[in-house]
Amino acid sequence: MTTVETSSAISVDCAVFGFDGTKLKALLIKRKYTTDDLSADDLKLPGSMILENETLQGAASRVLEESTGLRDIFLKQTSIFSDPDRVSDKEMDWICRYHGIKTRRVVTVGYYALVKLTDGIINYTLKMGARWVDVDDICHLAMDHLDILSDALSVLRKEMIYSPVAFELLPKRFTMRQLQNLFIAVLGVEIDDRNFRKKIFSTGILKPTGEKEKNVSHKPAEYYTFNRSEFRKLENSRNKLGFIGNWSY
Amino acid sequence: MTTVETSSAISVDCAVFGFDGTKLKALLIKRKYTTDDLSADDLKLPGSMILENETLQGAASRVLEESTGLRDIFLKQTSIFSDPDRVSDKEMDWICRYHGIKTRRVVTVGYYALVKLTDGIINYTLKMGARWVDVDDICHLAMDHLDILSDALSVLRKEMIYSPVAFELLPKRFTMRQLQNLFIAVLGVEIDDRNFRKKIFSTGILKPTGEKEKNVSHKPAEYYTFNRSEFRKLENSRNKLGFIGNWSY
DNA sequence: ACAAAAGTGTTCCTCTTACACCCATGA
DNA sequence: TCATGGGTGTAAGAGGAACACTTTTGT
Secondary structure (H helix, E strand, C coil): CCCCCCCEEEEEEEEEEEECCCCEEEEEEECCCCCCCCCCCCEECCEEECCCCCCHHHHHHHHHHHHHCCCCCEEEEEEEECCCCCCCHHHHHHHHHHHCCCCCCEEEEEEEEEECCCHHHHHHHHHCCEEEEEHHHCCCCCCCHHHHHHHHHHHHHHHHHHCCCHHHHCCCCECHHHHHHHHHHHHCCCCCHHHHHHHHHHHCCEEEEEEECCCCCCCCCEEEEECHHHHHHHHHCCCCCCCCCCCCC | CCCCCCCEEEEEEEEEEEECCCCEEEEEEECCCCCCCCCCCCEECCEEECCCCCCHHHHHHHHHHHHHCCCCCEEEEEEEECCCCCCCHHHHHHHHHHHCCCCCCEEEEEEEEEECCCHHHHHHHHHCCEEEEEHHHCCCCCCCHHHHHHHHHHHHHHHHHHCCCHHHHCCCCECHHHHHHHHHHHHCCCCCHHHHHHHHHHHCCEEEEEEECCCCCCCCCEEEEECHHHHHHHHHCCCCCCCCCCCCC
């Protein structure tokens, strides 16, 4: 039996996703404190150490509110990053200085959040010195934040297929095309227009608003809303357990 | 910006599952140190604090090896349990004494492991004072370990449907009936014999051994093995991305 | 009138489901 | 010979995939 005293700092880092109608974006912030060794212009995910009386979920919510001004947004845990060497010594110095703590090790818990992008939020995040960057264009981040982001993205992909998280990324009213573009952007696949509409409508979770696009130089598209209560009903009548061994992939 | 010094002990707890041909079992251990307040006969999941230079996965592997004598078994992270009040003060005393540490808070990371039950392992675990208990019969565990176990079970259920983890729980050679019973036990559903065989065979991931049961008072069943390389092939040719919006549940 | 995106149906095919009887063995 | 579980086929229905043209609007 091992009885070594061992304790670690625990942080959360949030991959915050938004969708601009065409591209999937992630919220990145500039590191505020830089030293000679660490370049001033690299980006990181919003994150924080957890406070004494906080759950991890609570810490992640707080981070989200600090960086976007939003409460009650979709937020879910992904993985934990616990490699003892996940941050270099230099990075460790930075972290201790930035957070005003002293520790030899930081274990971080990844979260992913989904945000409905509006002008208000974009302005707010800009004011906070944050940026919404196309996920496809992100090839480097501070520390292991690219790993955390990639992991979050892969979780998002899975969830998009099996649960209606898509609607967390769309405005209240949206067109079929926006919904379809979202699937295309996140999953990176081509989707047939007709089959897509058929499939979505067959679930009955979309409610037509009767309103249409205006000032578009083509046939205006109808706006829909997500019928969450209808979805709940479907969810409860889940008799789809014949799905034994979908191992075709 | 909050700059409170904060650090926590991090532990791992492992839900270790085994299958005896009919029932799904979990490995439980008795708490070794008891006090006046804590009853001596409650059970917990195998677990440990993480050591200084260990990843979480490493700590979980170590726990598994300590409690089963096995290395290289299936092991995967589930969730993190970080409620500041997840263990009572009394429990906290026990933990500090048991692990020889001093801390105000323990965050624990859940893992689930899958073990091929053999006489060897059952004997080993018995010698270690551990027991294999029907998961259906477990209604109380120390601390929040029942939550951790339930969470692990729900992850196992999902994984059983979408990936071939079933074979981690079966001996190298197994009959169709064993495989089917495993699905029934884990998923809690009825499964039609003929459709099940058809589905499994159609994937091509089972290799007949030509060998049959002996000394059974009925037509002897054939033994099969899991064709992992064939599965890898299937896995790589995953062109099943038409699965858009399986929200029928 | 033209450019641009919205909206709409049908056919083919695969996969899922439901269902009942004979076979091989040990007792 | 009987009890026990192993092993097999088919038909009907649902859901997925592929595919092309007309409609509405702004310019």
